[in-house]
Amino acid sequence: MVVVQMNQDHKIIGRVLADDVISDLGHFLLRRGMVLSPWHLQILKIHKIEYVVLQDMEAPPLNIQIKNVFKNNEEVSNLYYENVMEIKSLFQQAISREIPSLQTFMKPFTPLLETVIKGSNILLELHHIRGYDEYTYRHSINVGLLAATIGKILKYPNEITMILGKVGFLHDIGKMKVSHQILNKKGPLTDQEYGEIKKHTIYGKEILESIEGTEQALKIGALYHHERLDGSGYPHNLRGKEIPFLAQIIAVADTYDAVSSDRVYRNKYAPLEALNELVKDVYNGRLNGEIVLPFVNHIMNGYMGNKVVLSDGRRGQIVHLHIDEIYRPLVMLDDGQCIDLRKHRTIAIVNVFS
Ligand SMILES: [Fe+2]
CATH class of the missing domain: 2.30.30 (SH3 type barrels.)
Incomplete structure (x- = not known):
């Protein structure tokens, strides 16, 4: 069991109560075993509850989780875990030694990408993985697979879908040049630290530029995937159609995987809440509804x-x-x-x- 103060919302939502919650006035508020939602949090705050006792959430080792998550598909299970490990070493090599060729980067990822292009629906299971072990590498794989899935949903030909997969896979490669301490900081970031994180878009474009034979699409994806339609994104505050459609697709895939995953500073959103976050971003003018709405429909139909x-x-x-x-x-x-x-x-x- 773990005691969590009420000011850490994102450490509480989605967790299971290990003890009943009773207010100072003796009102019974929530029972043990409930999974806490944002609505429960409001009730607890109204009653000025200062802390809650939650069940431990120690995540099992990543290889065991992957085996369990893809238990019906041994081929994907093996490919996925091997990918995380190979990609980790390639990404690290990209900054410490000579940058690997594009073919070397793509070799471990291509078989997994092909299973998605052939119609494997493994993305519906990804949200079961807990903890933040190897997040950066899992995120790269997931965004690649999600971007390719969006390509399929939008009925692009296979060549374009493959490129979308590649772009998604390498979109965050610039993070390799950002300090590990900043990327994994648990508390709020200072303005200077956030400024450094924002630079991963420019670093990514620079790394990809230095790899011979890199398609333009990859550089565009790395540079513009944090731009938002209302101009609130970075690095160039582009608006609407100024943002290449390809980068808008990566933005959707990136946002969905980020909110569906545990991060050092917050727990993941429940699967449907993550879809809801995407839809909210359409209504507040940040993400493109032509991409988000067919994607949400596709995922929900899978559920x-x-x-x-x-x-x-x-x-x-x-x-x-x-x-x-x-x-x-x-x-x-x-x-x-x-x-x-x-x-x-x-x-x-x-x-x-x-
Ligand atoms: Fe990014």
Whole structure:
């Protein structure tokens, strides 16, 4: 068990209560075993609760998790773990010694990318991986696979989809030149540290420029994947159509994987909350709806019929998707009762299993 102060929201959301919560006035607020959602957090704050006792969340070693996550697909399971390790050494080599050739970079990743292009739906399972071991390398693989998936959803020919996969895979290579201490800092970043992180876009373009035969698309992806349609991104505060469409696709893949993963400074969002974050970014003018909405539909259709755990601890199955609010589906509970999450907005889906 671990005691967490209430001012650390992102260390609390998605975690399981190890003890009942009772207010100073003796009101019973939340019971042990519940998975905490943002709504629960509000209740606790209203009642001025200062800390909560949570179950331990020690993540098992990465190789064991990958085996469990892809248990129905041994080929992908082996490829994925080998990829993380090979890519780690190649990325590190890119700054410490001679930069590997583009073919060397792509060799371990291409077979995995091909399984996605052939139609493997492994992305639906990625959100089960917990902890932040080897995050940078997993993130590169995931963004590559997600970008290729978006290419497929948008019905691009296979050659373009392959390029999108490559661009996603190498989009953050510039992070290799940013200090490890800054990238893995647990507390808030100073302005100077954030400025250094922002430079990974320019470093990425420079590294890719120094590799012979690199397609223009790769440099564009590395340089512009943090630009946002409303001009709030970096490094050049580009707006709308000034941002190449390819970089807009990488932005969606990057955002989705980042919010679906545990980070040193916060826990990951539940799978549907992560989709919701993307949709919010469309409505606040940051991400492109022409990319996000088909992607959200695709992921949710993959979850149709899957088993879910709700934030109040109940379990059920997704039985119907609403077109207008696809991430708030109808769930049939294990006791046969149906619950429409559009009408019960304080209840969230905290986990999805195939
Ligand atoms: Fe980035």
